[in-house]
Amino acid sequence: MCGIVGLFLKDSSLESQLGALMAGMLGTMTDRGPDSAGFAVYGSQADGAKITLRGPDAASLKAVVADLRSALGLTLPALERDTHTVIVAPSNREADIRAWLESRPGIDVVGSGRRMEIYKEVGLPADVAQRFALSTMAGTHGIGHTRMATESAVTTNGAHPFSTGPDQCLVHNGSLSNHNAVRRSLRREGLSFSTDNDSEVAAGYLTWRMREGRSLKEALEASLSDLDGFFTFVVGTAEGFAVLRDPIACKPAIMAETDDYVAFGSEYRALVGLPGIGQARVFEPEPATVYAWERH
Structure with a gap:
């Protein structure tokens, strides 16, 4: 299962509300992932x-x-x-x-x-958000995850987001089939990993690609041929926000865009509390297509 959310603000007047909006989105995804939760917020530099x-x-x-x-x-x-x-x-x-x-x-x-701060713990998403006072946080964008551990123990180390590079983090819904081989390859490139979670490998892969000179969009495009499995990624960098689904796109995903923000949720109900959602362009991201936004 697992639930993922993301919010990228275009309108700076909403920045003081980022945490409060994300807390509502995260809590709504509880039944997709009640075991643990985490989030990353991009605040002041x-x-x-x-x-x-x-x-x-x-x-x-x-x-x-x-x-x-x-x-x-x-x-x-x-x-x-x-x-x-x-x-x-x-x-x-x-x-x-x-x-x-x-x-x-x-x-x-x-x-x-x-700019990035990451918080994650075992427990219900609303409780995790409250423990870290997510609703009080300000920033330009953030991503979050609610986990249902189906293949590993419920631990804080296994909670998302995973960060393997400066100001870069990833949340993931799905499963990679070749993550052990990719992990070995990335270790030879100098990357290290704290867990056996396949999502951390995905984050490390993007770190490596961007370290080699690829943009976030280019790194995600390359992952379509290098990472096997079914997945939905939501990625944050210091100035960017991106979404990618695998070519089959069997995991649920919905997006909304207005002049004020771009939002992602595993289900539409994660987005219903956002301001102006009734006038938003709501769409399902296409398979094998990178959606990326960047602040300038």
Whole structure:
């Protein structure tokens, strides 16, 4: 099953409402994925690297961040949200921070970038959204996922979105049949993976393609020949938002576009609370066709 949602705002006056709109969309998809949920929000650009950390609880994370500041002699402004904390680090120290964190068991780097923050946990989507105060978040675009784990355990590591590159993340509904072979190939290209989830492989594939000079649209087009299986991808980058379905397109998907936004949902009911939805152009994305938007 699983449910995915995405919202890309064209009208800057709606940016303060991004989180509230996404929270409603995410909660509506609960019965497609009640096991765990997650979302990525592209907010204000930091003067450095936003690094989203996840730990067992808020107290453990607070202690780790304090030790990190002391060990590396950095100020590291931090935003605490339940089991996640977003620190802002000098971009030239991100590698040092990641290396230090690898020595701390139970602490994971969920994602990083100048604009992106990622939050995900086990539990009902509405509860996850409330725990991280999604409704209070502002930004230009975001994507979200509600998971029904059919082939693996229900864990936070298995929750979406998956991020394998700066300011890049992906949510996925479907299944890839050749993900183990692709994972081995990508590891030879220097990519690393935290889970066995096929969706993380899809994210890594796009990271590799874009690192080699492809645009997001071009990377997604290449995936049609390199990734086998059935899938719907919704992808976010610092300035972009894209949707792709496989050539068979057996997973449900619906989109709506107005002068103010572009929205995606696994089902239309995820979109009904959006402003002006009655006047939107509502359509089903075509198979094997990349739909991409970018902010300028």
